[in-house]
Amino acid sequence: MAKPKLTPAELTKRIEHHLQFTLGEVADKENKQAYWRATCLAINEAVISKLQTTRARQQEKQVKSVNYLSLEYLMGRMLSNNLHNLGVFEAAEKALKNFDMELSDLCEQGADLALGNGGLGRLAACFLDSLATLDYAATGYGVHYQHGLFKQSFDQGRQIEEPDLWREFGSPWEVCRPEAAQLIPLYGHVEHQTQADGSVKSIWHPSVTFKGVPWDVPIVGYNSDTVNVLRLWESRAVDAFNWDLFNNGDYLQAHKTNVQAETVSKVLYPNDEHDAGKELRFIQQYFFCACSIKDIIARHQGLNGVDWAAFANDTAIQLNDTHPTIAIVELQRTLIDDYGMNWNDAWALCRKVFAYTNHTLLPEALEKWSVKLFERVLPRHLEILYHINEEFLNNEVNAKWPHDFQMRAKLSIIEEGAERMVRMAHLCVVTAHKVNGVAEIHSKLVKSDLFPEFDALWPEKLTNVTNGITPRRWLKACNPELSKLISKHVKKDWAKDLDSLKSLEKLADDAKFQKEFMAIKRNNKVKLAEEIESLTGVKVSPDAIFDIQIKRLHEYKRQHLNFLHILALYHRLLENPDMEMHPRVFIFGAKAAPGYHLAKEIIFAINKVADKVNNDVRIKDKLKVVFLPNYRVSLAEKIIPAADVSEQISTAGKEASGTGNMKLALNGAVTIGTLDGANIEIAEEVGDDNIFIFGNTVDQVKAIKASGYNPYDFYETNKELTKILDWLDSDFFTPGQPYELSAIKHSLLDGGDPYLVLADFQSYSDAHHALDVAYREPARWAKMAILNTALMGKFNSDRSIQDYVNNIWQLTPCAE
Numbered sequence: 006m007a008k009p010k011l012t013p014a015e016l017t018k019r020i021e022h023h024l025q026f027t028l029g030e031v032a033d034k035e036n037k038q039a040y041w042r043a044t045c046l047a048i049n050e051a052v053i054s055k056l057q058t059t060r061a062r063q064q065e066k067q068v069k070s071v072n073y074l075s076l077e078y079l080m081g082r083m084l085s086n087n088l089h090n091l092g093v094f095e096a097a098e099k100a101l102k103n104f105d106m107e108l109s110d111l112c113e114q115g116a117d118l119a120l121g122n123g124g125l126g127r128l129a130a131c132f133l134d135s136l137a138t139l140d141y142a143a144t145g146y147g148v149h150y151q152h153g154l155f156k157q158s159f160d161q162g163r164q165i166e167e168p169d170l171w172r173e174f175g176s177p178w179e180v181c182r183p184e185a186a187q188l189i190p191l192y193g194h195v196e197h198q199t200q201a202d203g204s205v206k207s208i209w210h211p212s213v214t215f216k217g218v219p220w221d222v223p224i225v226g227y228n229s230d231t232v233n234v235l236r237l238w239e240s241r242a243v244d245a246f247n248w249d250l251f252n253n254g255d256y257l258q259a260h261k262t263n264v265q266a267e268t269v270s271k272v273l274y275p276n277d278e279h280d281a282g283k284e285l286r287f288i289q290q291y292f293f294c295a296c297s298i299k300d301i302i303a304r305h306q307g308l309n310g311v312d313w314a315a316f317a318n319d320t321a322i323q324l325n326d327t328h329p330t331i332a333i334v335e336l337q338r339t340l341i342d343d344y345g346m347n348w349n350d351a352w353a354l355c356r357k358v359f360a361y362t363n364h365t366l367l368p369e370a371l372e373k374w375s376v377k378l379f380e381r382v383l384p385r386h387l388e389i390l391y392h393i394n395e396e397f398l399n400n401e402v403n404a405k406w407p408h409d410f411q412m413r414a415k416l417s418i419i420e421e422g423a424e425r426m427v428r429m430a431h432l433c434v435v436t437a438h439k440v441n442g443v444a445e446i447h448s449k450l451v452k453s454d455l456f457p458e459f460d461a462l463w464p465e466k467l468t469n470v471t472n473g474i475t476p477r478r479w480l481k482a483c484n485p486e487l488s489k490l491i492s493k494h495v496k497k498d499w500a501k502d503l504d505s506l507k508s509l510e511k512l513a514d515d516a517k518f519q520k521e522f523m524a525i526k527r528n529n530k531v532k533l534a535e536e537i538e539s540l541t542g543v544k545v546s547p548d549a550i551f552d553i554q555i556k557r558l559h560e561y562k563r564q565h566l567n568f569l570h571i572l573a574l575y576h577r578l579l580e581n582p583d584m585e586m587h588p589r590v591f592i593f594g595a596k597a598a599p600g601y602h603l604a605k606e607i608i609f610a611i612n613k614v615a616d617k618v619n620n621d622v623r624i625k626d627k628l629k630v631v632f633l634p635n636y637r638v639s640l641a642e643k644i645i646p647a648a649d650v651s652e653q654i655s656t657a658g659k660e661a662s663g664t665g666n667m668k669l670a671l672n673g674a675v676t677i678g679t680l681d682g683a684n685i686e687i688a689e690e691v692g693d694d695n696i697f698i699f700g701n702t703v704d705q706v707k708a709i710k711a712s713g714y715n716p717y718d719f720y721e722t723n724k725e726l727t728k729i730l731d732w733l734d735s736d737f738f739t740p741g742q743p744y745e746l747s748a749i750k751h752s753l754l755d756g757g758d759p760y761l762v763l764a765d766f767q768s769y770s771d772a773h774h775a776l777d778v779a780y781r782e783p784a785r786w787a788k789m790a791i792l793n794t795a796l797m798g799k800f801n802s803d804r805s806i807q808d809y810v811n812n813i814w815q816l817t818p819c820a821e
């Protein structure tokens with residue numbers, strides 16, 4: 006069947022129609038919001054019709070599908086992505102010219118869908134893009150937060166958080182599906198009924214019920230036949246009003262019930278790698294898992310009920326970290342309590358469908374819920390959990406390590422102690438048929454350091470899938486000029502087959518190509534410089550090196566290492582203003598979790614030093630520092646194409662993978678980084694000459710810690726470190742207010758420098774010097790930049806998804 010392609014004329018007509026009849030607006034060029042909305046609505050028609058044919062095909066072919074469960078999706082803006090993926094970006098550009106409008110301007114009107122914190126949420130978004138692109142049947146499940154990640158601004162250098170209002174006026178991309186709403190009971194007690202045969206039956210009597218209403222966001226594959234769905238659950242009260250209370254005259258109590266229900270999906274928790282253990286978060290997790298499990302089962306409901314053998318064969322459920330772990334217990338409970346299945350069959354089914362991805366080794370991020378809280382909210386689930394644990398310890402652990410009580414305590418899903426806790430990761434590993442880390446080194450450490458006993462018990466279970474990024478958003482859409490240059494030389498559809506960029510390798514030394522490549526980089530830097538000036542008022546030169554660190558603010562990511570090096574450069578320049586050095590602009594983007602004190606102090610310190618450095622005429626504009634407010638996906642899309650240098654400087658062993666490292670390198674930035682996460686694999690791809698590696702390795706970090714690390718040794722012997730750390734106690738950067746920046750120094754010295762900032766400082770500083778020398782050889786630098794772009798094929802998220810398909814999900818594509 007020939008597909009009707011959206012022509013500029015057709016699009017123009019549809020936009021006009023929506024402007025007039027859906028939005029009730031008159032054609033007013035000044036009203037960009039209205040044109041943006043009308044354009045989205047026009048495009049959404051094509052999206053929805055493709056969604057319907059996809060659904061029909063997937064149902065008819067009965068292929069196995071994956072259900073991706075995640076508390077977070079960082080989708081960013083949808084318009085330009087959907088236009089590119091549908092292949093109608095240029096048609097839309099032409100259509101908007103008819104209204105005398107720039108499409109790129111209009112795209113700026115959309116709010117980011119910021120339903121996530123950082124890498125984990127953005128990975129989920131890239132995976133949905135790849136699943137649809139590769140024509141796999143997949144559903145993403147998540148929470149329809151009323152407020153996504155907070156909006157960040159600075160007040161005199163300090164972070165201020167404001168609520169994110171992404172759907173204040175509704176989002177054109179989501180469709181509400183009230184007919185698929187689910188009822189979710191919780192709290193209450195369990196009744197134990199002795200049956201005629203002497204067995205005991207558990208009956209859960211919940212005391213509260215919430216309603217889950219799904220909102221569907223269509224996910225358009227790139228140049229594929231598929232539009233899948235991201236289904237986000239919103240919590241509501243079961244009745245819009247409690248009529249009894251209302252009739253009794255207690256109008257306010259009736260409202261209270263509503264407010265309670267709506268609180269569940271009110272706001273995303275802004276901690277990226279810290280488990281706060283809050284009851285509302287636990288309920289969020291259960292609420293969306295229970296809705297999703299019911300929805301998955303409903304999709305398999307035939308005339309004679311659910312065919313469970315078929316269900317187990319054509320359903321995969323992927324847990325994005327431990328956040329959705331409770332889905333395991335919920336499925337086991339549902340099979341037994343609601344469908345009358347016996348324990349063993351139900352358990353076998355759970356083990357077949359679930360798989361789990363680990364995203365961090367940081368102990369403070371590993372989720373534990375107190376047994377007390379668990380019991381109060383989900384009493385029946387706790388019973389089931391205990392049973393799962395008993396069977397695991399008595400059968401599997403005991404078979405491997407007979408009567409080994411230490412081993413039992415170590416592996417138990419319950420941690421015994423002053424307060425008994427449920428270890429969510431243990432439940433995941435015990436249940437899942439596969440557990441994966443997200444980069445080679447991380448997966449190795451998951452085996453050797455995090456779960457060595459589980460690895461001994463099940464040697465095939467723990468595995469690796471290296472992360473990836475979608476080249477559609479992170480090159481084709483965000484860097485149109487570079488994309489055009491690439492397309493001139495690479496005839497394949499490189500945005501689908503990213504390995505084909507390798508053919509650029511032979512042009513890396515070609516003077517003409519170097520000139521074109523670097524001219525595009527410079528142009529992107531001019532645009533970013535304008536953005537920087539409009540966001541911060543700071544003027545920066547596009548001829549300087551743009552040195553970028555963009556990621557959540559965390560001690561392990563070591564923004565403060567970057568900061569100390571900036572202080573060192575500044576200090577050197579003050580001592581010798583004629584020092585040989587190519588001008589450099591250090592650019593930061595990062596949100597700190599609102600409760601993370603030191604992270605906020607680091608933001609403050611960088612802002613204060615930026616103020617001083619940027620206004621110091623003595624250093625002749627050789628050094629600039631900018632901290633861009635409100636870092637998010639749409640801002641990343643502007644920064645990344647303009648990057649010369651990519652800062653990936655985590656303490657070795659701490660960054661599970663990183664994905665920003667891949668985005669920056671793909672756009673021709675050269676990495677300065679530690680041997681951590683995916684940096685190691687990036688170095689393997691681009692070769693040692695095209696990356697600046699520094700710092701202690703994982704083994705060296707372990708050795709330093711084992712021998713008793715003393716940061717004072719570095720503070721005292723490295724005279725530059727002495728000076729710059731003492732600088733922080735003075736009022737040089739905060740006139741009249743000494744000690745305002747001392748928190749960093751304090752954490753690095755008396756705090757014990759847990760992330761070895763001082764131990765890596767000199768090596769980092771040396772690597773930066775080598776980088777500066779390299780930049781001053783333009784042909785050498787251009788070659789490095791080109792090779793970084795050319796050799797990123799491995800980090801296409803399509804490859805990651807294919808790895809999941811081959812090793813974990815066993816899906817077959819479902820194209821036309």
Ligand code: Z2T
Nearest residue numbers: 122123124125277364365660661662663
């Ligand atoms: C997160 O973004 C990551 C790990 C988390 O552990 C939580 C969040 Cl919000 C619970 C990141 C990792 O830090 C990063 O290295 C990795 O690339 C990313 O997940 C995707 O796997």
